[in-house]
Amino acid sequence: MKGTIVTIGDEILIGQITDTNSAWLGNEMTQLGVEVVEILTIADKVTAIHAALDTALAKSDLVVMTGGLGPTKDDITKKAIAEYVGSELYLDEALVTRIKTYFDARGIPFTEAHKAQCYMPKDAKSLTNEMGTAPGMLFEHQGKHILSMPGVPYEMKNIFSNSFLSSFAPMQDSALKIYHKTIKTVGMGESRIEEKISDIVAELPADISMSYLPSLGTVKLRLTARSQDDKSDLVENFAARIVERIPELVFGYGKTSLAESLQETMISQGLTVTTAESCTGGYLAHQLTVVPGSSRYYLGSIVAYDYEPKKSLLKVSPATLEKYGAVSEETVKEMLVGLIASMGSDLGIAISGIAGPGGGMPDKPVGTIWMAWGSKSDVRTRKLNLSKNRVKNIEYTAVAAMNALRKFVKKYE
DSSP: OOEEEEEHHHHHHHSSSSSOOOHHHHHHHHHOOEEEEEEEESSHHHHHHHHHHHHHHHHEEEEEEOOSSSTTTTTOOOHHHHHTTOOEEEEHHHHHHHHHHHTTTTTTTOOOOHHTTTTEEEEEEEEOOOOOOOOOEEEEEEEEEEEEESSSSHHHHIIIIIIIIIEEEEEEETSSSEEEEEEESSSSSSHHHHHHHHHHHHHHTTEEEOOOOOOTTTEEEEEEEEEESHHHHHHHHHHHHHHHGGGGGGGEEEEEOHHHHHHHHHHHTOOEEEEEESSSHHHHHHHHHTSSGGGGEEEEEEEOOSSSHHHTOOOOOOHHHHHOOOOOHHHHHHHHHHHHHHOOOEEEEEEEEOOOOSOOOOTTTTTTTEEEEEEETTEEEEEEOOOOOHHHHHHHHHHHHHOOOOOOOOOOO
């Protein structure tokens, strides 16, 4: 099955917002065995939507569209698709009741604009939106399918994952069996990983492929089988051989995040952790606590951005700060020891650096970041030499810190 993704919105074209929907959908559709052949971004215009559908349906069996399904006058996607497929609109009373109930519970008045949102094409299957008011719509048109969803990412993801997937199964080509296995790695670049497992990959049969998907500090290794026969066992066998070759790099599979993997590791060992952050400003704490259940191992954080909280809260010696500066191995060691003593955790992570874009010095350029991690009796340190991009420096440091603690607990060091 081939697919096209269409994102609708002037705000995307003028760079007002970044299109993250296409990246997420591309990954999800690929996991389902849909070959994404094109991604289009178009304006909020009926003519643009019709032209995009002409283009997409000529190449694809499934067209996934996001955007333009809200209650305002510029949200024209529903009418445009209805016109394209020749479907009349009708007032969906059940949808009126659901949206009105949704608003009543939140003390929001139900307006005529919201009522207008409840007109649905007769030929569309309505897909429940549990995170908002605009439902998704699924059309069958000339033997192909058009899926339309709101552009708000969390609403789109909810509809796709919880409402659309049950309708997708009958669309699949039963003659071709597709199986994916994604290995999540951290701490080594894709080219070096490729070198380590090249002999295993060389043995892959023609109907099983390997993809290397790098992101900030991590690399996904995706094995994909496309065959008329079930190749899942063979894929799993190759995956097991790869993991056996690089065990210290592997933190999970599929959609597992590094924070989730670290949480599982910490809880399984009955350990607690706290964090002391300077240049990352609490971003590491956010990454840890965004995972449900983090309170079972994560006790808290001290964000000591200035010298004073480093001294008063983390007990860093004024002499250390004066002699070595805040961005130094000596300082992060003392931050870690003071953190564990103050918070009473088993383990800790301390970070101090120059995230940028300014503040660099000849001996400590922008991107210089020191980390310390471990226990009060076993402190490890590492210096990172990163870029001049502030956001990337902060994000990469959080990944490096979580990985350092993961390896420390698993005794990979």
